Structure formats: structure tokens, C-alpha cells
Amino acid sequence: MPTISIDTFFACTLILIVVFVSMAATASVAAPHIRGFQDLNEEAYLRKIAEYTVTSPGSPTNWGQIQSSSPDVFGLAKENSFSYDLDVDKVSRLSNQSIYALTYLELLTALRLEKVALSYSITQIMDITILMTSNVTVGDSTTYNFNVTVSRDQTPLATNLQCYVVARDFFNSTTSNTAIDGKGIVQTSIPNNSNGPVLLIVFARNPYDSRLTAQGSYIFAHLSLEPQPNNTFVNLSPLNNTLTITPNISGINLESGNVFTYGYESTLLPTSNSSYIVPEFLDSSPQVLAVTGWNGSDFFIEWATYPQVPLALGADFKFAETFSFKYLVTIDEVFYQLNVKCGGPSL
């Protein structure tokens, strides 16, 4: 064999080895880069989907108010709205507390997407914690003290508080505030003959912008047994300014209904045995609808918010990788936090 052939053989072998090693090295170095671009593309794609559902009213544009049907095209925005303004009824139909709630299947069908899973959660912009600290009975009334804490992302907030107390044959309202440490004290006195469950509703409002208003509710026993959890006796489903009441137990007698906002309260006008008209307020505040009634000889108070927030609807991404998009939205002139989670086909 001539020497040149051996040399050429070695040269070719060497060049092949180097080619393979170079390819492997280049691939391993470039792979994360390429994957990063894929992630960026996927994030942009899913962001557009989330954005569309937040800024589009869907079809029909008033689908939230049509109790009997689900939307053809899903979108949460208010009709003819501007700037992330969501429709109160469309949002309420995402709540599993409502009898008119959409199912996840209906949501996916209306989204018209394949291989993309979504979940929506809406929370108030501020968190309100209510804790009873003491109660003292003097004469024919009992005075209760509560610690109210208002925070956002665990950061305390100074707010103005408007509180309402609903008990049997008794109603009261009081004001207070939280200091810079987010803590405030609320005190109320209730006549002893109004024994039974008592509902304390607290609205907190940022002094700089009325749209930063949130509510919290606390039910407690007043000289009686511990009250049952909410929705034990009836289910409250507000939609299209009408409160529909569905009894969960037979033999329920409704007594009255009230609606509360930060600045106003009003009695609900019944339209039938199971529905009330919810008046419209010009107040930038969530509404709390409270209904009182009797289950035999037991007095009860049940309540719901309008819109029915906090809520969560959609896929369970507990152990899955997702993209999460947060939006600051307004619903009836009140700020809420909307979180849309999306999982794409390659995740």
C-alpha cells in the first residue's frame, strides 16, 4: 500500500471524527438556545390567547346575561369597553358558586382551541382578615371587638373601613380605618334579643382611589350555637341584576334580602319567592348580597358577592409547567387581579 493512501485514510478518519465531535458539541451548546426561542414563541402565543379572552367580549356580546346558554366565543370583556374592563355577569358565570356557572368543557368549546389548557382565577386587589378578639355582655346588649387586617401581597395597607352588621331583626353600620400597619379595630353592639347568627361585612377602601375597594365577611354566633357554613341553606346566584335563590334544604322560608356596598345599602325587592332585583349603584365597590330566613325555628343568614369573586375555573395545573399572565382588571369600576394560566402542547 502506498504511503499516500495510508496518510489519506488517516486524514479522512481524523476529519470524520472531528466533524462528529464538532456536531455533537455544537448541538449540545446550541440546544438550550433553540429551546429558549421555542419557549419565547410559545409564551408570546399563549399571551396573545390570554390577552384576547380578557379584551374581547366574546359572542354573543352579552352572553353573560343569557342564563340558559353558553357563549359561542369566549371573552370576558364588557361590551364596548375599554382598558381591561370585565363584565360582571361574565365573571360571575365563571364562579362554581353560581347555578349559571360555565363548565370547563363549555369554556374550552367556546375558546375554540386545541391542545391548549387554560385556567382563570380572579381575586380581590386587597385581602381582608377579620378576627373576633373579645365580647362583653352588659345589660341587654353584647359588645363585640374585631381586629381587621388589610393587606396586599402580605404588605399592610392603610384603608378606610365601612362595616355592616346583620342579625335577626337588627342592622347596624359603623366606620373605622386601618393604620399603616394594616390593622384596625371594629366594635359593634348587638341587642341580646337578636340572638342567632350575625354577619359582619367589612369594606376596605384605599383613600387615594375609590376603585381600590375590597370586601370581607365574617359570620359568628351571638348568644347561640355556632352558625352553619355559608350556602348550607340556600344557594345565591346573582346575574343580570337579579339574585336567584335556590334552596338546598326543603322547608326554607326567606325573610329579607339586603345589598351592601362601601357607601350604600338597600333592601332587595323580591320578584318572586326565589328571586330579588339587585339595584344598580354608582359606587365603585363590590356588592355583598345577604339573605335572611328561617329553617323551621332556626334563623339563618347567607350571603354572596356580586361579582362572585374570588373564583377559579379551568384546568388543574398543580404538577404541570405553565405560563401565568397577570392582569389588573376592573369590574364595575373596582380593581381586581386576574390570573390566566396557560399550558401549551409542548409544555
Add this chain to the structure above:
Amino acid sequence: MRFVNDKRGQIRIIEALFASLLMISTITLVPSQLGIEKTHFNSYYSEGTQVLVSLDSNGKLSSLIEERNWTSLKKCIQSVLPVSLWFNITVFDENLTIINDAKISNGGLISDEIIAINYVCASLSQNYAIYIVRLQLAGVK
């Protein structure tokens, strides 16, 4: 002896070595891992724009500027932005003159990665003044 003296094939080896060097050098053209680190530009930009648009949806933003109420403006922005974000706001008039005479910020800068959003808003009062709000945002990496 013929095997040792015949040097015609050595050029192939040298050629192969040059080719190898050329191929290996291509690896250096691939950007390093640090270069492809994702930035927070999209999320911060989206978050900041939403905050400005939402605050201005009822004219609140422009009315606070009109009143030169920088404390309230700072508190409003602070209330709606995530706590983990640093912000700084500069307000310009239509001639691009800075009109906020007080600093509108929630503290010291916490990251080198700062994004800026320019938002144009109009006064709802009768003078129809135009303002440019520059919101700078940064977050912990």
C-alpha cells in the same frame, strides 16, 4: 525507507487539522448561555402598561397630574403594582419638560434591568393638556 521518505500524504494531515480547527471555531459563534437568559421585558411592560391604562380609564391619572398631586399619584401606582416591583415615574408636558418636582418612586433601584413605558394621557379639564408619563420598572432577578 520508501515509507519514511514519501511525504506527499502529509499535506492531507495538515489539511485535516485546518479543517478541524475551522469546525471547532464555529462553536465560538454560538451565543453563550448567559446571552440567552430571558429578560422580564414582556411581563414588566405588559404589567406597567395595564396599570397606567387602568388608572387612566376614568381620568384619574390625568386629574392627579393636573392637580400636581404627586403623593397621591405615587400611592395609586404603589397600590396597584406588585409589591416586588420598583418603579419611578417622570411626567412630561407636551414640550417634554419634566413637570413633577418631587420624586415619584417607591425606593432605591433593585436591579440593573430597567424597562421604561411611555404613556400619553390627556387632561379631562377644559385645557385638554397632554402629558407623557414615563414609568420605569425593575424587579428582583
